[in-house]
Amino acid sequence: MSSSSVYGYAGKILRVDLTNERISEEVLDEAELRKWVGGVGFGAKYLYDEVPPGVQWNDPENRLIVGSGPLGGTRMGGSGTISISTKGCLTNGATSSQANGFMGAYMKFSGYDAIIFQGIAKRWVYLYMHDGTAELRDAQHLVGKNTWETEDAVKKELGYTEQGMSVFCIGPAGENLVKFAGVFGDKDHAAGHNGTGAVMGTKKLKAFCAARGSASLEVKSPGQLSKAVKSIWDNIQSNPTGRRLFDWGTGGSYEVGEQRVVAGTLPIKNYTTNLYPESRLMTNQYAREHWRAKWNPCWACRMHHCHMITFTDGPYRGQMVEEPEYEMYAAWGPLVGNTDPAETLFLANLLTLLGLEGNEAGFLVSMVIELYEKGILTQEKTEGLDLRWGNTKAMRMLLERIANRQGSFANLLAEGTMRAAEALGTEAQNCGIYTMKGHSPRGHDHRAMWREMFDTATSDIGTYQSGYLGPPDPELPPLNDRFSPEEVSTNVAGVKGRRQFEDALGTCIFCTRLPLSDVLEAFNAVTGWDFTPKEAQDVGFRAANLMRAFNLRHGVPIDLERPSPRWSSTPVDGPAQGISINEHWDSMIDNYYRLMGWDRETGRPFPDTLKALGLEHVINDLWE
């Protein structure tokens, strides 16, 4: 049985050879689909199979895999999500980064479950998918345009309305190979981690787009799916965390804003303090109550999550921006010492327009500001910028320079936080916040969130890999003591695979934030399969182990599985004052590797671990 006849799948994988501008189609049989499912599963498979050791992120042989999954384009909430996998340029290792919106649905309506980009085009191009076919088109006229301009220009020239097409693209940052450039689309969404946009840039691929079309997908049991989807929406709203997210999105309510400070998880001034009285201002509730908000949901989503905000006062009056996700409030508010919410929204949107990933940018800029405030960086070094806490005008100029690699200072910063710190010297390395693999973390103060710090530092995809934030799932180990080295490392190992399975479905994780058995009601209704929670988590665990094997073969050493000194420092004030993870790190790694079935000395998954996941072909690659 090929994928064209498997319920929930469009039936074709699109391969785009950019070097020769040649497009071809492939199919996966049902056994392969059950093994990898979609999204990051496809990404792990193709990355491992087709990108051998020695291939660098900017080589033609690197792949950029865009995948939906079997739930993509169905009635399941948020099922327009894509997963982008590639060899990234910050860690020199595997990447999996997700974007919500519409692309995952529309590319399936256009006939494709996934796209594999390979090679390097001789000219700037973009990919156009519609009505079961695809073509490459010239994109020279789009070069230099920001992400929103690019989206609008593509839709206009192809004759589509705003909702009639999904466009994902790079901005100036991707074109200029900034190492934390991301891929942005549908004006409110990004798959940005580990330099996905730089990989697109090096391939001279400005954008890919898919028409809405009129095709629909065949699911095995439509009635059962409707029932499962209703149950999922009801369950999401019946627990406090889910309800809060449903109403306010990740940016949260005033109370949520305050709570982040009370819990010590808000990153403030590059982790130099945990005090920030203005946290209520950095919330969606503030933005929606003070300016004009328009609901901007993703495919089939009912959550009041994504909005567009139009300023109704102040210097940006009349300007429309995307409502930031929490991490962007954190990055462009407290992290950089800014207390003006309008400036936060403006800067967060600027990142989108330029095509820069905002977490890496936030930790980079906050490091630079701290160095400037201490006098280690002078105005001469910053090429005229007065980079003090809260000087958003200077930050704006810096970000624009970085995206365009304009000037030697911005060009240095375009390499990302860790590489910039190495170039700037010991003081910078002491205050920079990053994994030693080379990627800055998500926008939290992880000194009060050990689980996410440990997960991120040991991740094989550049960002955190193993999180589950829904109500208790009987299939997963509990985490009662969030500061217990053993419980934290046990939980990260025990949850591993859960998130990768979600990222294989073609759906938003905020719409699957429930015990896996609930999610599988929808999954099995679509595919007609009979997945158990164990089989589902194994799909994700397989992808995670394959990414691990990929990184080991590509020379990412395990002694880099540590946080930078500042990231793991001891808070000097605030609610987590005096709590330190550092002295526990090695014992956590010991426990984690043991539970993962990995060799402590080399980090390699043991042959038995790989065999249990059907990865026999990897055993020879790693152990012989």
Added chain:
Amino acid sequence: MARIRLEVLLGLSDALGSKGSGPVVFDKETEEGTTVGDIIKRLAAEHQAFSEIIFDTKTDKISGQVAIVLNDRLLEALKGLDTNIKDGDIIKLFPVVAGG
């Protein structure tokens, strides 16, 4: 005797029967030697729905999805549930917020 304030925030307050959007606040008097754990267990005993959220059903320990702060310090930075309370203390309970 010690007079303390207990604030239950965000969605946790729903489990105490609150229909409003703000916190549920209890002003309590308690005897010397009472711990934070004692206070929370007493509240849980009075409110079944609250108990089901705040305790992990597998382990019967306080769920890791709930944060407890005593006078602006996380309980983990003190002596955990065994931390003694004193006159004027403020305890805050709320679900951990992460992600995004």
